[in-house]
Amino acid sequence: MQGVITKGIGGLYFVKVEDKVIECKARGKFRYTGLVPVIGDKVEIMLETDVSKGVIEKIYARDTEMIRPAVANVTQAFVVFSLKKPDLNMDLLNKFLVLCEHYRLKIVLCLNKLDLVDKVDENLVQELRNVGCDIVFLKAKEGEGLSELKAKVKDNISVFCGPSGVGKSTILNSLLGREAMKTGDISKKSQKGKHTTRHSELIEYEDGFLLDTPGFSSLSLDFIEKEKLQDCFPEFEKHGSECRFSNCMHYKEPNCRVKEAVDSNEIYADRYKFYIKTLEEIIARGNKK
Structure with a gap:
């Protein structure tokens, strides 16, 4: 069987x-x-x-294999972040996006707690869309935006990921119409979420499966090979083939088309800075081994 x-x-x-x-x-x-x-x-x-x-x-x-959490054959990631309480942390968001690209997952960025902001930063939204993010805006407690997520579940194993307190379990419970996972409050002192999900479980839903994962607030990317990191930045792909060197890492090499694209605003400077910061951390850890 x-x-x-x-x-x-x-x-x-x-x-x-x-x-x-x-x-x-x-x-x-x-x-x-x-x-x-x-x-x-x-x-x-x-x-x-x-x-x-x-x-x-x-x-x-296995078609795909994730390390944290340990789960196989995931096809899609619902990357959940809140616009407020806790505030959107771009470095942390970029880490999640890089991880999902590394695992070759289809990314749906879920920006929750829309009701807590007066207006959304349109420049930020455009930047995220330009790097390939499919974005869904949510008011999870009111149920707003859930029908859009529901339509994306079919034929996928979808993982919910993101830091604590952003509403992952609330979204899952709202989709299912029952409390599959416990939800927690925001710590008043740190403005970060309390860890409420204790185990991972696939839940059958709408001809697919949903997976809730324990929340966490920091991620390490040092297991990614330095040569492979650029593959986790899809906006580099169309420019990288035009670099002078075929093995260009878009770092200190001359005649790098990716760096030229950053200078001409074809690639967002903040994303490139995050790439360089992450690359240098991976190189530094490798030198210590």
């Missing part, structure tokens, strides 16, 4: 097979191969004598 792992707790895996969920253990052989089943894996299982339980016999090749 074939199915998808929707939840894993304490060495037990819950596999969705057609219209039922079967509790499974993994064969011991996986320990020796280093391949550990994760949420989102497409697997083959064999039922035990008790037909409500089974054993995972095979894990199929």
Whole structure:
């Protein structure tokens, strides 16, 4: 029987097979191969004598694989940030965008708490659209914008990601019409969200799956190879092929078309500065090893 792992707790895996969920253990052989089943894996299982339980016999090749959270075959990311409480942090947003590009995910940027601002910064919106973001504006508590998100779920495994307190769990619960994940308050002292989601689970919805993840406020990108970082900035692609050197990293090389595009405002300077900052951090960590 074939199915998808929707939840894993304490060495037990819950596999969705057609219209039922079967509790499974993994064969011991996986320990020796280093391949550990994760949420989102497409697997083959064999039922035990008790037909409500089974054993995972095979894990199929993964189309995508995320490290944090550990989840396979995600196709789409709902990157959730709030416009206020907490304020929009562009460095943190860029980190999430780079991670999603690294994992080859379709990005839907969800800007929540629209009701807390007088007006949206149109220059910022244009900048984000120019780097390939599909943007949805939300008032999650009022339900505004949810129908637009709902239409994007079909045939995808969609991960909710973003810092704490921006409304990820509120959005998920509003979509489902029930409290699938607990929501928390904003810390008055730090204006950051409290961590409320304790585990990850795939939830079947609208011919697709939704995944809520624990919130976190800082991300490291140092696992990305320095030569591969530029691939996470889609706006570089059309200019990079015109650089003097085929292996140009758009850093200190002469005759770099990407740097020229920054100077002529074809590429946003702030994004390029973030790229250089991240590249230098990756290089510095590599030199320390």
